[in-house]
Amino acid sequence: MVTAENAATSEVPFLNIIDPGFDFGAPEVMAAQAESWYADSPMGLLVLRYAEAQELLRDRRLDHNGRGYMEQNGVFDGPIYDWFVPMINNHDGEDHRRLRGLVSKAFTPRMISELRPFIRAEAERMAEEMASAGSCDFVESFADPLPLAVMCRMLGVPREDYDTFRLWTNDIGLVFSMIHGGDIVARVERAVVGLNGYISSLMEDKAKNPGDDLISTLVAAQREEGQVSEDELRNLLVTLVFAAHDTTCHQLSNAMVVFAEHPEQWNLLAERPELAPQAIEEIIRWAPSTPIIYRCAAEDFDYGGLRVEKGTFMTMCAQTAQRDPRVFEDGGSFDITTGSTAPPSSLRSGPALLPGCPARPCRDGGRAVRAGQAAGPAFRRGSGQLAATDRHPRSGTAPAALR
DSSP: OEEESSSOGGGSOBOOTTSTTOOTTSHHHHHHHHHOSEEBOTTSEEEOSHHHHHHHHTOTTEEOOHHHHHHHTTOOSSHHHHHHTTSGGGOOHHHHHHHHHHHHHHSOHHHHHHTHHHHHHHHHHHHHHHHHHSSOOHIIIIITHHHHHHHHHHHTOOGGGHHHHHHHHHHHGGGGGGGGOTTHHHHHHHHHHHHHHHHHHHHHHHHHSOOSSHHHHHHHHHHHHOSSOHHHHHHHHHHHHHIIIIIHHHHHHHHHHHHHHOHHHHHHHHHOGGGHHHHHHHHHHHSOSOOEEEEEESSOEEETTEEEOTTOEEEEEHHHHTTOTTTSTTTTSOOTTSOOSSOOGGGOOGGGOOTTSOSSOOTTOHHHHHHHHHHGGGGGGOOOOOOOSOSSSSTTOOTTSOO
16 A cells, blocks of 8 residues: 555546556556556556666665565466566575575576577578568567577477477467457466476486586586575576566567567668667667566655555566666657667666676666677668568467466
């Protein structure tokens, strides 16, 4: 619960983020940002401005409370609960550092750089196939299969298992859309069970027949150091599978939607391919794959004139914050020629900094930018016509859900 000491509740902007048509960049959202650093919603407090979002993401009085998120969606036990609650994202303090320490031994900037030739080759092959087809669905032809191929290569998954992996990794991403009901919970549960079993068999195989893949490295490190249990390592790997495929697919898909809405920027990028790094930063700022980040108050505290009580969920609206004119000059416009003036809220920093990024605020967007730069040449083959048919490319995965 949040109470305002100096303002009546009626004066606080209200935004209905569970409306399927809600847009974090809509004029009414930006008007609410101009009026206040926060707004009310059916899901609790929304943080709209960049400075406050960055500050609260680093505030140790807030934690992730994965258990609370599960229970809020009616899940109190079972495979989804057992995967989600102990995942690395939902750990804080020493437990997070212990789990992250194992991942960081293998998931390094050097490893990402060594993947560049493979990413480039896959991206160019897929781009050639799209060009030959004349007309295609970008998500099915590129945004979904490219991160899947890279993730499977990184983990050591055989190519013949890609299609099975693709189904599981698509469905597990629906964990943040369970509020919409239907068969979503059942699909997520099947995906979690399938991935747990498959990853377990991979771990066993890599222990006996190690290679140069990520799982082999992590299994060896886990057995040598003993700081992380096998169950924790399995959870880490399932979470990595989910994050590597789902997040990247969404970001690539968002990029095409944004360019379809701004065709002059698409044409400019075709004419000036050297703008690719700036274009990637601008896409992540304008339409991040993770438009919101939630936290939960671990104790009672005061912030910005509000009394925040323990158990209150606070949602950082990353997409909205990354258009804050107080930080981003002309933040309400999409322009690939403008360099970023601040790191994206959606990539975070501090203890929850993305593995593979340096241990400091990541100004270049970390893995997403490096992978995007590797794939970039695939889009220099022409400036084909783009048509945006759906802002959110995969049905059932709505950005309004807590991500």
